[in-house]
Amino acid sequence: MPAPSNAAGAAAPALFFDDIRCTFVSKDDRSQRYTAVADTRLAIAPGEFVSVVGPTGCGKSTLLNVAAGLLEPSSGKVTVFGEPLKGINRRAGYMFQAEALMPWRSALDNVVAGLQFRGMADGEARALGEEWLARVGLAGFGDRYPHQLSGGMRKRVALAQTLVLDPDIILMDEPFSALDIQTRQLMENEVLDLWSAKKKAVLFITHDLDEAIAMSDRVVVLSAGPGTHPIGEFTIDLPRPRDVAEIRSHPRFVELHAQIWGVLREEVLKGYQQQKKKV
Numbered sequence: 001m002p003a004p005s006n007a008a009g010a011a012a013p014a015l016f017f018d019d020i021r022c023t024f025v026s027k028d029d030r031s032q033r034y035t036a037v038a039d040t041r042l043a044i045a046p047g048e049f050v051s052v053v054g055p056t057g058c059g060k061s062t063l064l065n066v067a068a069g070l071l072e073p074s075s076g077k078v079t080v081f082g083e084p085l086k087g088i089n090r091r092a093g094y095m096f097q098a099e100a101l102m103p104w105r106s107a108l109d110n111v112v113a114g115l116q117f118r119g120m121a122d123g124e125a126r127a128l129g130e131e132w133l134a135r136v137g138l139a140g141f142g143d144r145y146p147h148q149l150s151g152g153m154r155k156r157v158a159l160a161q162t163l164v165l166d167p168d169i170i171l172m173d174e175p176f177s178a179l180d181i182q183t184r185q186l187m188e189n190e191v192l193d194l195w196s197a198k199k200k201a202v203l204f205i206t207h208d209l210d211e212a213i214a215m216s217d218r219v220v221v222l223s224a225g226p227g228t229h230p231i232g233e234f235t236i237d238l239p240r241p242r243d244v245a246e247i248r249s250h251p252r253f254v255e256l257h258a259q260i261w262g263v264l265r266e267e268v269l270k271g272y273q274q275q276k277k278k279v
């Protein structure tokens, strides 16, 4: 299937899931196969912030791994700015739920690792790394090791580590779920500030519908598995710039929340029943 574009020949999507299916060997019974994701067609425009919400275990991380090029779909394909994705997605930066910092490297050395890997001269990489540490509010913390930083600070380092590479696509898998609510909202606002300055395509995976609405241009709802696929798409026509805490009391936010929850609720209940069966 061709990637969607408009009649004026607008730019190809930054990321396009073209009829993706992902089937795994079942964890419970090796003779069985489990289709986590099926019939998934989703395009993310350059500069667009899209959140994907869905019940637990439905296949959100699977889709993100496919976009990152870490997992090859069983069928269908991914295109990146119109080019079929082969292997690792070099135009994407990732930020996952788990801590990704190298504990033996200082904050600055963590931020510059990717630049060094790409062959950038040390002085240049360190200058850029310092610049990004300052941008995420950690000027002067470059010599600290991860264990000397709070959870929120470590997330900021991880954010700098991702953004310093200037990716055209940012893939985020519940990056702030381990943080307390205040730190989380600060980080969400920081991400929105950084995003609005550079306008990269973002695919943001979250369990949290409030977070999805507060941050995004569009929220996509996934069905419960097996064969997870998008079952609803909502344009978030809330004004920007947004403060993620304040926007929650906006009447349109409340309206959108009710609409999306109307679709998501049933899938969450189905997902919950399935999880219970697995236990």
Ligand SMILES: Nc1ncnc2c1ncn2[C@@H]1O[C@H](COP(=O)(O)OP(=O)(O)OP(=O)(O)O)[C@@H](O)[C@H]1O
Pocket (backbone or CB within 6 Å): 024, 025, 026, 027, 034, 036, 054, 055, 056, 057, 058, 059, 060, 061, 062, 063, 207, 225
């Ligand atoms: N490598 C794998 N082998 C077998 N099954 C897998 C594999 N990866 C994922 N699955 C299964 O595919 C389904 C989707 O998993 P995935 O981690 O993508 O869900 P998720 O929506 O991100 O979950 P959560 O909301 O709990 O983070 C799950 O049932 C999971 O057990």
